[in-house]
Amino acid sequence: MNFCCKNKISIKYLSVAIVTILLSGCSASVTQELPLMPADNASCCESLKQLSFVPLKETEALNVSLDNHSAVFNFDEGSSYSKSFVFSPRTESAHVTIKLVMQNGQVFSPNVLLLNKNYEVVEKVTYRKFKTQSADLTKPSQLVANFDTKNVRYMVIYADRRKLGSKIVIPHPAKVRAKEFGEPMPMVTDPVYQRVAVGKLIMSIHTTQYASYASDDERLSSYPIKASNSGNPQQESVTFYHQAIRTAIADNDVDKAMGLLRDAEQLGITDADQVFRDAMKAQLDKQ
Template sequence: MKRILFSSLGLMALLGCSSAIDVSNQVSSVELANISATSSVQWNDVSVPSAFTFNFDEHSQRLASADINSPVAGFSFEPVEQTINIALTAPMKNLSVFAPSLALYDQDYRLLKVFKSTAFGYDRNDFIKGEVLSGEVSITLPLTTTRVNAVIFTTPEDIAKTTTIIHPAKAMAIAKRNDPPAIADPVVRHSDIGSVNVKLSTPNSFSLLPENNKAPSTPVAAVDPDLNQAVMVAPQPESSTFYLNAIEKAVDAGDIPKALALLEEAKTLKIEGAQEAFVKAINSKK
């Protein structure tokens, strides 16, 4: 039950408070079910910022091109800023997970960037995110880009791999600062069936707090467009105090979604001790 709680809370934190929108990679037309050109992908028009989920199964559109041979999900958006952040989260279910890669194209379907599955990994030390493959990437778009077409896919090489995850009993023991039990860790197989949560944002749109509750602003570091990395920010002392106190108060008040939102912001700002403050506050309520 506790594992389900932590997994659910982690998913809420990853998606943030952006309103979910309807998207689909399910096709009813035989002609569109199997395609060979990127331009034929079923595009879902979305906005920035936003959050949505794709489900991959036997009814998903499949692309077989020189670069991609996989079930695919496509979304398309107009860049509101030159730098765009894209976070992907693939939940593990029944010891199976869709290992995502991401390809970005411009309005003329010219390839801008490919983020391989290594950009979306499993962190056995992040108990808030839980049993997921996840990561956030950033791209600084050419000034000539008027639209971005994004394709989520997997590869035969990734499907042949597995991910070993920490046993929930071990995770709970470590979170409580107890010695973990000697239990074998589960092995999750990679598959072309599963789901992927997507979150779009810009360096100025990640905040989940009301305007009057935001911590003092901090400068955003320059981003190398050729690196698969999230936007980095420099934490200030007053920001650290604000977030640590706010996380504890939110948990104490029973407002876990707000506490998780604060925790995600704190992690984005690279504030030390935020996760420890959250776990301590959770444990103190038991």
């Protein structure tokens, strides 16, 4: 029995030691420069309505990157790179999770705007909603936000310029493990991260309530649905698919772009193939 107890204690110490070794680089002082932000008052569009929105499925998880190729908009907090999304027309309410990986002394610091069908802001998810999660043996440290949407059609993610450069200090994972096991605190330095303007995030969408509406409801025109169409496509459908294909390719999501191309062709948008090829060429020219 004594051997068993000692073995358990040894495993606990070993577990703490492994975390400390694997993540020791996290505790280094922050010395990296902040990524450059867009010029003050720079903007691609005059209003949020003019942004290019990526269509979301009822339930999906996707990787999102904000960088200096992302659309720039002049938000209340100042100009920022941004990514914009439109919820599925079948989604009445949804649960959204956004995870931000904290690494190399930096972490993307987002705000999230939730818009109604008229592109009016109904809610803003700020940095206060994002909670820290210390690293363990299976995942790095993260900032995580969970929130629910209702009667929201659009979502825009961007950086809050006013928070850039501010620091986040979280308990070292080895300390978290030691506290969990009731062991002495290791002599390690807590990791420090700076909030930055660009980065990657993981976003998951889960529809919690499906929409119901009559066939002539205006919501049908805000997000074209895959369907057979023997007549000429409406201009707003053409514009929607053109923008969505270009955005998907700009995000290096060729599979999504191909799916949008197939849907567009079924709707009779004959020039979607040319838009796809032009967008692919433009993306290759950037690389």
